[in-house]
Amino acid sequence: MSGSVKIVETRAKSMISRMRDGFFSMRYLPFRLTANIYRGCSHGCVYCYAACTHYYMRSSPNLFSKEIYVKKNAPEIFEKEIAKYEQRKRKSVIVIGNISDTYQPVETNYRLTRKLLEICYKHDFPCFIETKSPLILNDIDIIEKLAERELIGVGMTVTSYDNEFTRLVEPLVPRSKFVRSPIRQKERILTLQRLSEIGVDTYLHITPYFPFVTDEDVERIIRDAAEAGVGNVIMAPLEISGFIWNRLKKVFKSSERYSSLIPLYEKRYFESGRKLGARITTSEKEHYKLEKKVSELCKKYGIGYWAFNNPQFNTAVISGAYRLRYPILLDYWKLTHEKGRLRLKDALQFAMNFPVDKKYLSALQEYFLNGELFKGVYGVRKIVENCEVVYVPA
Ligand code: SF4
Incomplete structure (x- = not known):
């Protein structure tokens, strides 16, 4: 046990998954290969879309942040599978940690992500990491080597500059020891700045965009990212399932400042939203307005915008590891x-x-x-x- 988090060591039979070519991936996902060293994520984000993957561990989504499975033999299996893709000449960008943050605190003890990055370097295999964690800077040396060969991209999530909101929705993401800011999520932009300075292809992920909350800070967030030299912005509005809505309601209710979001979200999602698989998202009209606004801000501050839903707003130039994409x-x-x-x-x-x-x-x-x-x-x-x-x- 580490704090209130239970660590379970396991052995993986396989490490690389090839995602299905469904409606969502055909339209929006530039990758198919993923590798997850950890199952579960102690960051405890209340809006986490991945929590339901704990069913595959015969566990409960409620334990997603409290019970972390560690695939101890991950590097050994990963390298064997990477070699197969290499033989078949099918090198396409692999996302490390798409259903759990690969730089969550447990990584400090195991350093398995680092080993996977070393394998990517050894095999010239492109990879992408999406994280909220400042711990990524522990591996800046191997990341720099990958960046020299344009083999790595990093995306970090920033959704609000309000510390109270951050504590409510992402209660356990660690603070940075490398870069400090009184604004908790701004530390992620400063982390991206460090990575951009050593040539990493960097992305600001405004994912999820929280209606009525992200609105307050989105301009400052985009401006700061542009000044930090971040390459592109990606944005997607919050999606809500029954499970996520129950958790969000609970944390909103606990805050005097944010309890008013409950009726606003009920209207935005349950009255005028649209279904997206098992979740509900904002209407097409709201999504369009949001993409337009974000793309205009990106243009104003001179940073690329990778538009997924409304291609006419795209200004992103795709390079780095995403050269080898779908x-x-x-x-x-x-x-x-x-x-x-x-x-x-x-x-x-x-x-x-x-x-x-x-x-x-x-x-x-x-x-x-x-x-x-x-x-x-x-x-x-x-x-x-x-x-x-x-x-x-x-
Ligand atoms: S960091 Fe990502 S995977 Fe981890 S709890 Fe938050 S949303 Fe889920």
């Missing part, structure tokens, strides 16, 4: 506008410039023909020309 909606949207029309054979040919596999190509064919690839997207429409599906700029 194409997404944004790429096909741009291609349609460049070529004036997009046929299936063009889309497939384009995709083959990326390190995609056969599964992806057959999913692309399906999503292209059934219209899901561009469904509801601004600026592109589907036509049928000589019995062939074609997309044209609208």
Whole structure:
């Protein structure tokens, strides 16, 4: 046991997962490979989308932050699997820690993330880390070596500059010993600054964007990130499931300042929101307004914006580890506008410039023909020309 967190050591049979080519991944995810050393995450974010993955451990989402499974043999298995991808010439960016923060406090004892980074370096394999934790700077030496070969990207989440709100929704993310700011989440921007200075491809993740809260600070956050030399911004509004809503309500209720969010969120999500798989998100109209606002702020402060839902707002230049990625909606949207029309054979040919596999190509064919690839997207429409599906700029 470490504090009130129970650590369970396990042995993994496999380390690299290849994500499914579903609606969400085909449109928005530039990666398919993921590796998680830890199951569970002691950061305890009340909005965590990954908590339900504890069901796979025959445990409960309520224990996600209290029961951490450590795959002790992770490096050994990871290296074997990396070598297989290398042999098949299928090197595409691998996200380390997509369902648990790989730099949560337990990493200080095990240093397994560091070992995975060393393996990526040894095999020239591109990787991406998304974290909220300042502990990433413990590994700045190996990260710098990876950055010299453009093999690493790092994204850090910043959603609010209000310390009370941060304590409510992300109660256990550690403070930084490397960089200090009276604003807790600003330390993440300062961490990104350190990483940008050594050539790492850096991303500010405003994920999740909390309606009525992030609004207060979003301009300062984007300005600070731009001044810190961060490469691009990614934004996604908060999504709510029944489990997440119960937890959010509890913490909002406990705060005099934030209890008024409950009726506002009920209206925004349960009255006018839309379903997104098992969760509810804000309406298309709200999402559009938010993307427009964030992209305008990014333009104002000179930082790229990687627009996923509304490609017309994109200003991001994708480089670094994401050179070796899977194409997404944004790429096909741009291609349609460049070529004036997009046929299936063009889309497939384009995709083959990326390190995609056969599964992806057959999913692309399906999503292209059934219209899901561009469904509801601004600026592109589907036509049928000589019995062939074609997309044209609208
Ligand atoms: S850091 Fe990420 S994985 Fe960990 S609790 Fe927070 S949202 Fe979940």
